[in-house]
Amino acid sequence: QQQVKQSPQxxxxxxxxxxxxxxxxxxxxxxxxxxxxxxxxxxxxLLIAIRPDVSEKKEGRFxxxxxxxxKQFSLHIMDSQPGDSATYFCAAxxxxxxxTFGSGTQLTVLP
Amino acid sequence: xxxxxxxxxxxxLKTGQSMTLQCAQDMNHEYMSWYRQDxxxxxxLIHYSVGAGITDQGEVPNGYNVSRSTTxxxxxRLLSAAPSQTSVYxxxxxxxxxxxxxxxxxxxxxxxx
Numbered sequence: 001q002q003q004v005k006q007s008p009q010x011x012x013x014x015x016x017x018x019x020x021x022x023x024x025x026x027x028x029x030x031x032x033x034x035x036x037x038x039x040x041x042x043x044x045x046l047l048i049a050i051r052p053d054v055s056e057k058k059e060g061r062f063x064x065x066x067x068x069x070x071k072q073f074s075l076h077i078m079d080s081q082p083g084d085s086a087t088y089f090c091a092a093x094x095x096x097x098x099x100t101f102g103s104g105t106q107l108t109v110l111p
Numbered sequence: 112x113x114x115x116x117x118x119x120x121x122x123x124l125k126t127g128q129s130m131t132l133q134c135a136q137d138m139n140h141e142y143m144s145w146y147r148q149d150x151x152x153x154x155x156l157i158h159y160s161v162g163a164g165i166t167d168q169g170e171v172p173n174g175y176n177v178s179r180s181t182t183x184x185x186x187x188r189l190l191s192a193a194p195s196q197t198s199v200y201x202x203x204x205x206x207x208x209x210x211x212x213x214x215x216x217x218x219x220x221x222x223x224x
Contacts, residue, residue, distance in 0.1 A: 009151070032211045041116070043201050043215030044154070089153055093211055097142075099167065101153035 003027050004092050008104030013109050019077040021105045022089035026071065030092040033066065034099070035075045038087045047088070048075070080109045112137050115216035123222045124192040131188040132183050132219050134202030142205045143185040144169070144213070145177065147198040154201065158187055161207075192223045 006023045013019045025033075034049035050057045050064040050073065057064045063076040077084055092101040118133045136143065144159035146169075156169030160179040174196060176188040185204075189196060199220050203213040 004153075006153070032124070034211065041217070043203075043217050046212050049211065077201065097211065098156055098159070099154075099211075099213065100170075101146075103151050103153045 003100050006105060008105060009103070010106045011108070012026045012109065013034050013080045013108055015080065015082060015111050017080050017109075019075075019084070019107055020108070021075045021088055021090070021107070022072065023074065024070075024072045025092050027092070027094060027100075028071070029094040030100075031095070033064070033073050034091050034092040034093075035062075035064065036089045036091060036101075038104075039090065040086075044086060044089060046101075049074050050097045077107075080107075081111045082111050085109050114138065115204055116212050117200075117216040117219050118212065119176065119219060120217070121220050124189070124196070125199070125224055126192060126194060128192050129190050130192065131157055132189075132200055132202075132221070134185045134187065134216060135183050136185075136202075136204040136214070137183065138165065138204065138206075138214070139182060140204035140209045140214075140215075141182070144203050145175070145187045146201045147196075148201060148218075149198050157187065162192075184198065189221075192221075194223045197221060197223045 017037045035047045036044035038044040061078045066073045088105045091099045115136045141162045145157040146154040155171045158177040160166045202216040205213045
């Protein structure tokens with residue numbers, strides 16, 4: 001049973017455009033929602049994270065939007081750059097502190 | 112700091128062979144974990160440890176063993192490799208089990224024929 005559903009599977013965006021990746025979760029006990037970025041041949045690295053007491057968090061060009069009632073959260077990448085081309089994973093964790101990952105989105109930003 | 116290191120980077124095994132994937136961290140992190148990454152399935156937790164001498168199962172533990180004799184090292188053992196264990200394996204660590212930010216190693220790509 002996939003507890004965190006991520007879409008789309010792949011995304012192609014022009015340089016300067018906005019990239020949007022969506023995730024939905026089922027477990028209402030989740031209280032931490034991070035996004036990880038992974039480049040080919042590398043391990044995932046934490047990009048940005050949010051807790052459910054806020055609806056939005058912004059760090060530079062990266063923003064998480066969180067909708068607790070809908071059990072959804074999304075990553076927005078503003079002014080997307082070719083260097084942002086990577087695989088992005090959403091995840092969620094609850095009191096057990098175990099991360100449950102989405103299936104990943106392969107982002108390609110065209111120059 | 113080297114962070115989280117994993118060896119080997121690549122490995123090919125025959126069905127039934129055993130091997131150990133090594134993971135080490137030099138950040139004095141209490142919490143360490145092993146994930147496998149398969150196409151279209153994200154990362155799935157295999158085993159984790161909240162400190163030396165303490166380990167527990169994750170989502171997909173069958174076919175894997177772990178031990179944690181020191182804070183620094185967290186090896187993953189495949190007792191009898193199966194083709195279904197073909198995957199990329201990542202080790203991760205965090206300061207404590209209450210600290211969500213996990214640092215991942217570079218991964219080991221394992222092929223079982």
